[in-house]
Amino acid sequence: GRTYLRNALEAKKPGLGFWCTLPGAATVSTVLSTGGFNWTLLDAEHGAISDKDYFDLSLAVTAAGASPIIRVPWNEEWMIKRALDAGAHGVMTPMCHNADDARKVVSYCKYPPIGTRGYGPMFCPPMFNVKGSVYDAQADDKLLVIVQIESRKGIENVEEIAKVPGLDVLFIGPFDLAKQMQVPFGGEEHEGAIAKTLKAAHAAGKTAAIFCSNGEIAKKRLEQGFDMVSIAVDSACLAAEMERQMSFVTGV
Numbered sequence: 001g002r003t004y005l006r007n008a009l010e011a012k013k014p015g016l017g018f019w020c021t022l023p024g025a026a027t028v029s030t031v032l033s034t035g036g037f038n039w040t041l042l043d044a045e046h047g048a049i050s051d052k053d054y055f056d057l058s059l060a061v062t063a064a065g066a067s068p069i070i071r072v073p074w075n076e077e078w079m080i081k082r083a084l085d086a087g088a089h090g091v092m093t094p095m096c097h098n099a100d101d102a103r104k105v106v107s108y109c110k111y112p113p114i115g116t117r118g119y120g121p122m123f124c125p126p127m128f129n130v131k132g133s134v135y136d137a138q139a140d141d142k143l144l145v146i147v148q149i150e151s152r153k154g155i156e157n158v159e160e161i162a163k164v165p166g167l168d169v170l171f172i173g174p175f176d177l178a179k180q181m182q183v184p185f186g187g188e189e190h191e192g193a194i195a196k197t198l199k200a201a202h203a204a205g206k207t208a209a210i211f212c213s214n215g216e217i218a219k220k221r222l223e224q225g226f227d228m229v230s231i232a233v234d235s236a237c238l239a240a241e242m243e244r245q246m247s248f249v250t251g252v
């Protein structure tokens, strides 16, 4: 079966991700053909992606050898169900403030008796390249449960959050974190909160992950000890490159 990101993390290899905000299987395939990525975040929180796009995008991601991780708009059972039933290898939820929030996400991601996930994984087996019965048997163990730490409360409660059974990854959203804490991005308090999360994740045996806007930042975070980082965002890459090309012509 295909469990690209989980396999990489278990082998202590870095999780390197493409952050996808634009729908379109051709775009995803083009980006992933450049190589190196083992996960792709399909962003249905802030991106131009909705649940109807999950199916085609997840197929394109898995076909290219990476794990589709879907960031749902909010920590709601029906939103998580739509993402999992489209065959996501993992789900990410925004704004996890405490252990109760994390326990809810875990419950929505796992079938009874562990959780409350509804049954209907018609489109999931191809994303893992397994038969339906194998998917059913392995889903609870293989799917990655990822919560975002990006608020003052989330940082205060990060040790308890990290200890929640069934939670796999603590993923820092540094931009929201700075805004929610109302501290300067990159300042002492902000970096302190990031370091606290890294430590708490590892103390509980969980994956420590963080959003990075570019490869230079991602390299630095990996050197700090993070296990999983984003490398670049499609829409930002397009805008930056278009601006650069135009500058050759306009001189500004």
Ligand code: 3PY
Pocket: 148, 150, 172, 173, 174, 175, 176, 177, 211
């Ligand atoms: C954040 O930095 O707040 C994110 O969630 C990633 O865009």
